Structure formats: C-alpha cells, structure tokens
Amino acid sequence: MAHLLGGEALHLEFPTRVVFDSVTVGLNEGDRVGIVGRNGDGKSTLLALLAGRLEPDGGRVTMRRGTTIGVLDQRDVIDDNATVAETIVGSMAEHEWAGDARTRDIITGLARDIPWQAPVGSLSGGQRRRVALAALLAGDWDVLFLDEPTNHLDVEGIAWLADHLKRRWGASSGGLIVVTHDRWFLDEVCTATWEVHDRIVEPFEGGYAAYILQRVERDRMAAVVEEKRQNLMRKELAWLRRGPPARTSKPKFRIDAANELIENEPPPRNTVALTQLATSRLGKDVVDLIDVGVSYGDRTVLNQVEWRIAPGERTGILGINGAGKSTLLGLVTGEVQPTSGRVKRGKTVRIASLTQQLDELDDVAHERVRTVIGRLKSGYVAGGKELTPGQLLERLGFSSAQLSTPIKDLSGGQKRRLQLLLILLDEPNVLILDEPTNDLDTDMLTAIEDLLDSWPGTLIVVSHDRYLVERVTDQQYAVMNGHLRHLPGGVEEFLRLRGRQKADAGDATMPTSSTSAVQSSDGLGGADRRMAEKELSAVDRKIAKLQKQISRVHQQLADHDQGDYEGLGSLTATLQGIEAEVGELETRWLELSELLE
Template sequence: MAARTNLLNLESVTAHVPGDASRVLLDAVSLGVDRGERIGVVGLNGGGKSTLLDVLTGERAPEAGRVSRVNGLRMAHLAQRDTFPAGSRIRDVVLAGYDADHEWAADARVRDVLDGLGIADLERPTEGLSGGEKRRIALASALVGELDLVILDEPTNHLDVEGISWLARHLTERRCATVVVTHDRWFLDTVCTRTWEVAGGAVESYLGGYADWVYARAERSRQADAAEARRQNMARKELAWLRRGPPARTSKPRYRIEAAEALIADVPPPRNTVELLGFATNRLGRTVLELEDATVRVGGRTLLDDVTWRLGPGDRVGIVGVNGSGKTTLLRSLTGERELDSGRRVQGSTVKLAQLTQELVDLPKNMRVLEATEAVAKYVRFGKQEMTASSVLERLGFPAARQWTPVGQLSGGERRRLQLTRLLMDEPNVLLLDEPTNDLDVDTLANLEDLLDGWPGTLIVVSHDRYLTERVCDTVVALFGDGRITHLPGGIEEYMSRRAAAGVTGGSLSMASDPTANAGSTAATATAAGRGSASSAAEQRAARKEASRLERRMTTLTAKEEKLHAQLAEAATDPTRLQELGRELKDLVAERETIELEWLDAAERAES
C-alpha cells in the first residue's frame, strides 16, 4: 500500500469566538488532510465549522497551536461570503488565471465547470447578479484551477438537484483533496471518504460519509445506553430508514451490514402511514387543495397548461425542477397568493394552511425566542404526541439557554428556524415548505424530519435536498417546462434519468443575459418534439386528465388496501370476519390492477 501524503496539518489548535475568549470553538484540535482525501464537516450551526475552515486556509490565525502545510500547496477556498471586485465581469472572476480564450477552452476541466454550473455569458457584469448566481460564480472560480486541495463552505447552497449531482461527480472524479461543509446529506454520503464532527470544541474523525457517521453515532449510543434508551435514539431511526431504502441512497455501504441490521431490528418504520392518514382525514375531510384546468403564465412562459392537480388528506408531495422552472410560483398558486390565469382553485373548508417561504418574515423583535413561540401556542400535538413550545424549539436547534435570546439578536438562520417553529406551533393541517433546509445543520434537519414523521396533515415540499425529499415525502412530482406536473413513481432518480435522456447535462438554468427566455425556448422545443406525433393536443390533454383521474383512484384504493391489511391483523382471532375482509381485499386488489392497466394506457397516450 502506498504511503499517504499529508497536505495540511493542525497541531493543538485553539480558537475562540472573536471578542469572547470564554467561548471556545476549537480546543487543542489536532488533525490532518491527506492527498486525495475527501472530508465532510458536520456539526451544529455556530459550533465552529466555518472557523475550522478559516484556520485550515490561513484566513484566521489560531489563538494557540500550529498549522503546517506542504510546500507549494495549491489550494482554493470557497467561503460563505461571495464578494467580487467593483466593475468586474464573470470572466474576470472565473477565468482570472487565463490570458486568452483558447487557453481555457482547451481545458476539459474548465469547460466541465462552466457547463456544469450553467455559466454561459462570460461578459456579464457581476454587479446585479442574484445571490444564487454569485454563489455559482464563486464556486466556479474555486474549481477551475489545478489544485491539490479545495475547501468549500456550503457549496450546495443555491444549486438545484442536478447542480448538486454534477458537483458530486466533479469532486469524486478529481484527484485533489476536498474539505467541505454542507447540510446536504446525500452529497456528504456520495462524495466524502471521511467525516469530521465539530462539537464542544473537539473534532471527531469517522471513516466514511454520512451513513457511516450515523451508524457510528448509533453504535456509540448502543454501547452507552440501556436497551429502552437505545430504542428511542433517533440516530437508529435514521439508520433504519437508510438501510430500508433503495441501494442508491447509500451507495457506499462500508459499515458492517450485520451489525447495522441487528441494531435496527426493532425500529419501526419512520411513519405509520395508515394512522397518519386517519388523523389527516379527520382534520381535513375529503377536499384539501385542488387546481382544476389551471393555466399559469410567467414572463411569457406557460408554467401550467390546463392542468388538474388534486392534493388529498395526508398527501406528502415533493416538487423538483431546475432553478427557474416555477416551483415557488406553483406554491403561490396553491395558496391563492398568485391568481390563476385561467381555471379554478379549490380549498377545503377545514383547511388551515401555513407556508414557509424563502424570504424571512417580520418577527417580534422585542420578545425573546421562547416568548415569541409561546405567543402562538404553548403546546402542539404531532399525531399522538404532545410537545411544549420549549421542546419544539430545542428540536429545531434552540437549546434552553438560547431560548431566552432576544429575537432581534438572532442570526438569519436562527430567525428562519424560529419562523418554522412558529408555523408548526400554530398546528396547520396543510404545510407548504419552500427550501426548508436553508441554514439548517444536519442534526437540526434530522430533528425536523423526525417531527414531520408524526405530523398528521398534507405536506408539500420544494427542496434541492434529495435526502430530505426522499425522507419526508411519499410522492415526487416534477416541473419539466412542458406545462405539466409530472408524477415520478421512481422519485428523484427517475427525475435525473429523464433529464439525462433529454440531453440535459448542466445544473441550473443557464446564466445568460436573459435566462427566462433561454428556459422558455428549451421548454418550447421539448413541447414541440413531444407533440410531433399522430395524437392531437386535445387528445393528449384528454389523456392527461384521464391519467390524473385514474391516479387519484389508485391512491384511494391503495389507502383502502392498507386499512384492510390493518383490519385483517386486528381480526386474527375471528374466522368469519377474516373471510369477509379477505373477500373485500381480493375485490379491491383486482380493481386496483385494472385501474393500473388503464392508467398505463392513458399515460402512454398522453406522452405519444
């Protein structure tokens, strides 16, 4: 085995919060980065992750200890702050190291970075760029060079699912070492060969990515706690979901399979779907939110074209699509905030709707965190579980001491978490979340998912976080720019496959001078190609409506089937009841199979 080459080393490094020597972020930390190693950094917000990166790069000198780097180390650092020189163009920031176009154009790595991040107009000024565009420019600038080590602080922010997938592939195919802070757990598990956990001033090192780290924490808990406490440990619940899911979710199962299976043997599934559906139906009735023959146009593009979409009680739907595809506009159409250009929106009479937007809302700055939460409610019920406002705050990243902080002193991430807490405390029965993972660390994300597991209502999530979408949603739909809402039985993997089959390789909408026009022409081309067949537009529209109706019927039958299975289990000692239920189940399965065949036929006609 070849000897490992150490690129960078920390020896007994100590760092405090600037201006507050009593708050130690790194306490005599010693660690190193080897050549080719890909390290993910996890830990609570404010726990010292960004400080660790600043010390590694030399942007901050430690109060004690030593940092050593190999001679001639070629290193790039993506910080959380994206600032560019006044009057600069995208070319000046990304291609500063190249004197002529033919130099970078001949470099396959540079072309891959520009294409992967959707950077097309190099002459565009950096002034006036959106936050997401600035982030991609800064990321491209960090990746184009020939590097030994790249250090990235939240590189997945503002990237869509495809952009994150591209970045994961790019980093795993490069030979340079990587240290990355991100809350995207799919990314951590796909890219990283080692995980550093920053907590309490220490940095613990674990071999492998996110799944391996979860297993290590669960195993540590198993050894330290009694059997009952072990069953209640959330890390085991998370591990159970990881192991029960499709193999693609944990593409590097390096941890011991036998030990993992034994550890989760008595852990129930994350959600009791039948029980939650019963709660949701009681709270919501049959009608929740519906769009009937809805058309929505944005900036000359048709987002929805005569679409009928119905959300029922207990539905948990994830919405995916590239940046600019209209996901947020679809949420606003569902809530009624944005009027339809044609068609009808229907909202059930018992619906109590709440929406977490990407924008921060005004919060009572003269209150403390706990007071601002209890002003909404002091208790909240998630299914059968009742929780206090303080308990919910703690689950979402506010420890007891932090709950008495004035709201006006909170950071942007903390204000967003408080906004989400107040929404949940109001006990809505329909919840729409637009990019809920922004500014949440992995532990807080896991706690949020655990809370949503017991939340009995209809849930719609827009997120580029593949892990969260797969974890909390039962159904995934996509906006492909063709005026439809496309159901994806295969989830995000099917979404990626369809995009790849369409010849799309980049992440976000191209950053040309008019990205909306570019996206519109792409959508128009795809629509024209899809309709160049014998079927007329009217026939296709009729087939889509029929497929939608059949899909709703299949959902209803599936729910009934689950209830029948539960009733069969309860009637195990009653032979007469068992026979009656068995006949009902047989008839229901036969009807569902017939409906499935009809749906496949309608779906094929809709696509032809």
C-alpha cells in the same frame, strides 16, 4: 498515502469561549472529508485554521511543500467590476479555454445561463455564488476547501458538482474538505467525516450514512447521550438502512451491533394512521388544480396543469430555477390566480407556508421568545404525545436560556426553527415548505424531519436538498416545460429526464450526472441494473394500482346521476388525469424494459 496538510494540537479561543482544545487532524492524498456539526461549533473556523487564514492560539498547521489550496468561502470575494468571463477564465483566450474539456464542463455545469460578458456586480446572489464556485474549480489545486458549496445550486447543479469532484482527481491524489448540510452530497462525495463538537474534532469513516451508523454505535457503547437523542439517531439510521443500497455501500467497519439497534424499529411514519387523521381534519377535498394555466404577458409559466391534492399526501416538488415551482405553490395558497382553468379548495383547508424569507417574525422582532410562545396554544400533539411549546422548543434545539432572548438577536437557524414552530402551533392542515433547509445543520434537519413524521396533514416540500425530499415525502413531481409530471423514480428520474431534455435540445456540452445518465444495455452495470429492475417493479405496481382506480371511476360514472353534468365532468376529468399518468408510466416501463434486455 502522502500527507498534504494537517493540524497538530490546535488550540483556539475567543473572548467568550474555547473553540478548539488540542485538536489534531490530517488530510492525505485521496482523502475526501465532510465536516458536520452544530451551527456555531467551529466548522468554518476549522477550515480557516487549516487554510492558514486564521492563526491558532496554540499548536501548529503543517503543509507539504508546494501544496496549493483553493478555498470557497460562504461569502464570495470576487470583483464586482470584472465580467463573468474575466472572473472564470481570466485573460485566457477563448480558443484556449474552449479547447480545455474541464473548463468547458465547469462553465456548462455552473454558468451556462449567466450572460458571459455581464459585470459580476449586476448578478443576483445565486449567480454570483455560482460564478465564484466556477472560478475556483477552473483553477488547478492540490486541495479544495468548500464551505457550503451547494448553496444556490438546484438538484441538477448539486448532482453535477458531486460528479465533477469525484472525477476531478485520481482515487489516490488530491484532497477535499467540504462543510455542508446537504446529506446526499456528503454520501456521494466523501470517504471520511469529521464531526466538530465540544471543542474537539472526531473522525469517522465514510460519508453521512456511515457516520450515522458509527455514531449510533458510539453512543450505544459509551452510554453518554441522553435517550431522546439516541431514539432520534436510531430512527434516522433505520430510514437510512431501508433506503437504496448505495447509501450503505461505503462503510468499511463492523455494523452488526448497529443493525441490532434497528431490528425492531418501526417505519419513520405510520402512513395509514396519519392519512386517517388528515382525512378527519380536512375531509376528502383539499386543493384541486384543474386544467390550470398561468401566463405573464406573452410568457406561459404553467400550462394545463392537473393536480388533485389528497388528505395526508406528502409530496416533493422538483424543478430547475425559474421552472414555475413558486407559481405552482402560489396557485395552491391562492396568492396566484390562474389565467385559465380553475382551482378548487376544500371548505376546511387551512394552508400555512414556511417561506424562504423570515418576514413573519418582523412584527415580533423585539419581543422575547418566551413572550411570543406564551400567546399561542398550550399544547401540541406529536407522535401520540402532547408537548408544551417549551418542550417543542427544546426538541428543536433551543436551550432554556434562549427563551429570554429577543427574536432579533437569534441566529438565522434559530429564527428558521422558531418560524416552523409558530406555524405548527397555529394548527394548519396543509403545510408548504419552500427551501426549509436554509441555515440548518444536519442535527437540526434530523430533528425537524422527526417532528414532521408525526404531523397529520398534507405536506408539500420544494427543496434542492434531495435527502430531505426523499426523507419526508412519499411521492415526487417535477415542473417541466410548464407541466406537472409525476416521478415514479423520484429524484433520479428527474435528473434522467433533464439529461434527455438537454440532449434533445442539442446541448452536447452539458454534463450529465453519472447517476442519472441514460445508459445502453451494454453499459448497464450491476448496481444500475438492480436500480432499473427495482424501478421497473415499482412502475408495474403503480400501473396496476392506477388501473384499479380507472375501473372504480368507470363504475362511478355508470352509477352517477346522468343529469348531474358538473359531477360527471369532475369524474371525467379525474379519469383523464389517471389515464394520462398511466400513459407516462407505460412509456417509462418500455424504456426500462429496453435497458434490461
């Protein structure tokens, strides 16, 4: 394949450290490269070097003559005074850009809900980011450099972007280099991975799953990585290999040795043991939302929501921006009061939230990490072992030197990890994580997921990072049209429902992710058919399980004191909730059956 650009023997150093030492990399036509590595190791710096925005201290950057490069920085550089229309399509007449299918697709995928003639300066940070990305994608580039492109995109937007990049060029043309912590996105888009670490750039074939397989094999053969990190990577690998077949379809190398590593690896979580621990700490009652509605003036955000949260449940909440996810969390924590229905909380419930802000650290910003940790409990049990706060800090990537650092001087990712640690040491039994992946690299996300695997409580996660949602939760719900809907098919079902919702609304120009499109039986390919068969089997099992629950509730109603109207009402509400869920599952069963005919 033809060479597009590359770096030869690149050397770069800052006053306090060497960033790269004799690094050689190359990008050819058709390459789709994901860059991973710890925060601060030089991922964005490598992009700047290859784009010609930063001069190396040694070596050189080469580029094929006439190659055009489009760059998305972590901070946008668009004009505040320009309108959204001017920023995305420039001076192009409406009939010109409206007649171009790709431009229409980009506008619909990223800027459909943004006022077309609004000045950029009036937009929110998330809207500005989407406009900057749309403006870049609307251009005609041979190579795209994207630095954290999924920031401020929801699950649906991330799926659209992945689909757009896969369709943007032919298989053997164009070049892409992307820096992102979104591991699903890396797997979906990239054919190669570069790991930046210890002043070098190490190449791997395939996306994130392939990179993990090779990394474990590399570490095993070299025997240079400490056992703790080995175990963590093996656990991550075991989960990947147990997941959907698509995750491991890309690797093109021999993986027998890697498979031997995980032959006896247990599941990531001992669900039964965790549920027993959670019940002993919480009792049977956690939080029940019973026929709850929330309105602000004439606007109804949530309507007739029924959600009974059980001890030890691990639930992911999905929904587009503005759907009501934050309001739903507020009902659980008590920060939002319902305008109809009621919220019932167990007497022993202790709820803690990891929010998108870092306000909890403001009061201790000038104190050192060691001082703040020293005021808390002396031990924390994780995975059956008691860890000191210092060991927990080490597990979350803090060095001993950083214990003496004032909290205000920590990086965003370090503050995020410290925030989670302080919450865990306070021993809540219900933990809410609201976009917990902000400012974290892939290694730290893996470490946090490992820590959460042994956390014995009820977990609720709201995140646009579908890898994280699928990794740490056992069930998913979506906030849609003011209601809370169970998703037996997980994120894929959510994307399918959103596609149908848009189609029903007559939004013919809205793109649909290739992985979530509703297909006719004539177009159902092998992989899609296997996925549909797998989901159909799961729906069958779920319906059978719920039918047994319905029988038990009927028996409880028959045996219950008929004079206890409150108790009978509670059982009846439970029965109605289960029956409604069965109805949704039966509808999905019919849809899948039609697809497979």
